[in-house]
Amino acid sequence: MSEHDFIDEGRRRFMISGALFVTFSMVRSTDALAQEVIADEGAAVHVAKETQALAGSLKTNPFLDAWIKITPAGKVTVFTGKVELGTGVRTALLQVAAEELNMAPSLITFLTADTGASPDEGLTAGSHTIADSGSALLNAAAQVRGLLVDAAAKHFGVDAGTLTANDAVIRATDGRRMSYGDAVGLVDLHRNATHTSPLKDPKTYRLIGTTLPRLDIPSKVTGGVSYVQDMQLPGMLHARVVMPPVYDAKLVSFDDTAVMKMPGVVKIVRNGSMLAVVARGEWQAVVAQRALEASSKWTPGRTLPDPATVHRDLKRIATQQIKVADQHAPVAPAVKTLNARYIKRYLLHGSIGPSCSVAQFDGTVLTVWTHSQGVYPLRDGLAEMLSMQKENIRCIHTEGSGCYGHNGADDVAAHAALIAVAMPGHPIRVQWMREQENVWDHFTPAMVTELKASLDATGQIVDWQYALWSSSHNERIVNAGRLLPARMLEKPFVSAPSVPMLQPEGGGDRNGIPLYVLPNIQVMNNFSPTMPLQTSAMRSLGAHTNVFSIESAMDELAHMAGIDPVAFRLRHLQNPRAKDVIQLAAKQFGWPRGPRARNRGVGFAFAQYKNLMAYVAIAVEVSVEPETGHVTLEHAEAAVDSGQIVNPDGVRNQIEGGIVQCASWTLHEELRYDTSRIRSFDWGTYPILRFSSVPRRINVHLIDRPGAPFLGAAEASMGPAAGALANAIFDATGQRMREMPIAGDVLRKLIDV
Structure with a gap:
């Protein structure tokens, strides 16, 4: 790897040294202890009762030396079981560990997922990295620093509160000093993390909340060895x-x-x-x-589904009905009702x-x-x-x-x-x-959603009935049969059965439950364990389609009620953090906008990713070419609340990238296939957003909440961006686009009508 790529150089030195760190847990294996289950896009992980209260991935990897190792010579190595996917998490996680260790990042060797060295954190997926691994490292680093300082205090015969630790050196007021390497000889780090940590006051942070330049970028932009x-x-x-x-x-x-x-x-x-x-x-x-x-x-081989009927067929092959929301309360009578059906096609x-x-x-x-x-x-x-x-x-x-x-x-x-x-x-x-x-990609599944929602005479939503149909969004590796070559062997392996991912994370039904206050709500996930095409996880899973559907409907209901779309959303929310991002995005965009130029439109959308992670509100402006149906995302203003921000530029990068990628999905992308073959075999047969169509301007506004839990942001903009685009196209053309992709020839024909 490049000499400028700090983390990869650490990995290279690690490999050359031949060192092997083995971590394991000696937690009693009894059913009584497996009280909690953690699941993202992988298999469920049972958490022992005595580690349930630990932060993030410390629940499943409680030993401190699984995360941080210090040699007698003072070399500090920090491990994560998560991986870098271009999101900048290597840099952010290093910032977290360095902050609580009170060390300059350059003094730390940071190693990512390696089955011979790192803790087992399962998958890097579902925007869990900073929330889970970041929380674990924050607390593990604070506890390691505390143990080292306590050991030095006992050695010096002074109160630990009188010592300072900086750049792997512990100093006493009388001038005595001890390196982390010396201190680690006085304490055993092979111990379980505790439920409380000597965390620093967020007001004193020097690294968390700052934009540390990404470690992986130099080699990528200079053509160095990166991948x-x-x-x-x-x-x-x-x-x-x-x-x-x-x-x-x-x-x-x-x-x-x-x-x-x-x-x-x-x-x-x-x-x-x-x-x-x-x-x-x-x-x-x-x-x-x-x-x-x-x-x-x-x-x-076998025949592929007919693209003309595949969405209709989803209703036939969906054999599992999972009620994910069901609430009823007395309300005023309905006076207006919206019935809508939304379509997403297979994407690669x-x-x-x-x-x-x-x-x-x-x-x-x-x-x-x-x-x-x-x-x-x-x-x-x-x-x-x-x-x-x-x-x-x-x-x-x-x-x-x-x-x-x-x-x-x-x-x-x-x-x-x-x-x-x-x-x-x-x-x-x-x-x-x-x-x-x-x-041979694991495509993201085609989906159908259907909505029936009613308003009372005051414009309040009194009833919400939502159903979705989808095959599996998660065929991750849980057995050998999930590996394509293993199914081709002379003695082939069989893939594990497809099972739905349950709420609150969800799979096809991710973000299927609106965050809005709805007195009467029913949400049904119709899951198909069989898959017409090979499918699995893609960024945001079902949230892209569900938020597209929900936010399109919210916009349409607002127009039916004669209420501004932003005001309509706010009146249906009680969550103050949700209101904060909506109001900030609207303010920065200048909502409500005055009269638009011809073929220009504005749209708004909001969601909290998985109703657990980052809050995102987006306002966009688009231009439409009636002759071609081409849509250009001219301008977007996004507001984000991801709790305590580790690296502001990292969050902005992910929101910006999500908006661009979602624009490509929502406006242009669809897999081409027929009953014989997959036909999207190159970039000519599977068009993605071109550089010439990248949004003219995207501004991301961050709400930092020092000391609050980290909330994953990497996938949080996908749904709101889709909803905002659909709503802006309606504003520009008067056409409600409910089948993705929503630009191009289909839009042109509707405009011609």
Whole structure:
């Protein structure tokens, strides 16, 4: 890695040193202790009774030395089980730890998810990183600092309150000093965290709340080594895989004679329908893969759904009804009723860099470098697939080029692992081709939502009935069968059954319960355990569609009531923090706006992500070209409350990026397919937002709440941005767009009418 990339250099030094930190918990294993369950986009994690009150991920990783290690020489290493996905969390988490350790960040070696070193924090998903890992590090660092200072105080024979700790040195008023390295010899950090921590007064923070420059940016903007796609190891071989043309197709035959004679080709690896070619050079592997693919013959596979009827079919295949809200109260009679149906089509992740992994097997230990969002779940899946002990597999997170959700990272890691085990001693690099990344993506599911809402004579909502239909938003790795190559083997593994993610996190029903005060409300999640296409998690899961639906309806109800849309929302809210972001966004935007220019419109939307995380309100202005239906997001003002802010620029980056990505989803994106094949195999067949269409101006206004819990913000703008765009298009054209994507030819035809 680049010498300027501080964290990756730490990982490199760690790997060269050969050190292995093993952490485990000696909590009694009884059903009585497993009282609490934590779940995000992965499997549920049971929390022992005695650790329930601990902060964040300390609940599941309570030992202090799982998070912070200090050598006698004074070297401080901080660990997190979360990974960097381009959100800047490496920098923010380092800030948190450095703040409570009273150290300059440059003095700390910071290591992210590695099954041979870091605590097991499951997945980096659901905007949980700062809320869970940040809270754990904040408290672990404060407790470690407190223990070191107490140890030094006993050694000096003084009161701990008279000592100061700064940059890993503890100082007494009489000039005596002790390094953290010396102090750690007087205290055992292999102990459970306690329920209380000697946290600093937020007024004294020097790092938390400031914009520390991101550690991962320099190499990215200068073309340096930044991603797993950039990795090079001595003696590394390059592999490319041949994928089936369609789901469930089986490999019948292939011609390897000519391929084995091609320049640089070393080996063809086949196990059932898993087929790959290995070569000395990457381009040699690509050329050989194309030849091998051309000679391969497959069984027909299964028919794909008809895109013309897939949304209707969702109602037929949804076999589980989950009532997520049901409340009734006496109200005034309804005088106006809105009935609306909203549609979202399948989307793909569109990762800029096709999925990639490097693996090496030394005959005993398999090491996998991966951009998976969950190195521990991946390790467990690989162990089952390869019939290996978990202890003999090490998965090291290495950032990938573009992902927000469950793309091909785990699957390509499984490919690399299978090939590496077949070729011991050689580092094997596998990168999917662009068409493989698109066609074999874990798409975000198509969805249908239906709403019936009524107003009384005063314009108050008196009844809210909402239903949604969706297949799984979560096919993360919980067994080997969730790995695509494992299902292609001669002795194939079977994927674990699809199950719904329950509230309050939710999956397809994430943010399906409005934060508004509604006296009569019923919300039904109609879940399909079968999936017409391969689907899994993508940024915000069902929140994108649900908030789009809810906020579109709130706007329409406001117009039916003859009430300003912002005022309408405020009168249906009691949460003061929700009101604060709405009022701030409206103020900064200059809402209500006066008369608009022709083909210009403004829109507003709000949500608290998962009703648990950051509050976001967004006001936007759009321009519409009637002749083409093209929509440009001209201007957006967003207000955010994410509790205690760690890195202001980091929060702004995520909200801005979310608005841009959501504009692409909502205005343009839809997967193209027919009953035979996935047809969105490149950027021409799956258009995303272009640089020329990036919003002209986005301003993000932050409400900082020092000392308040961290609230995840990375996915919080997706839903509000979608709702605001739909409402602005209505303001510009008079057309209610209820089927995404909402721009382009469909809008043009409605305007022509």
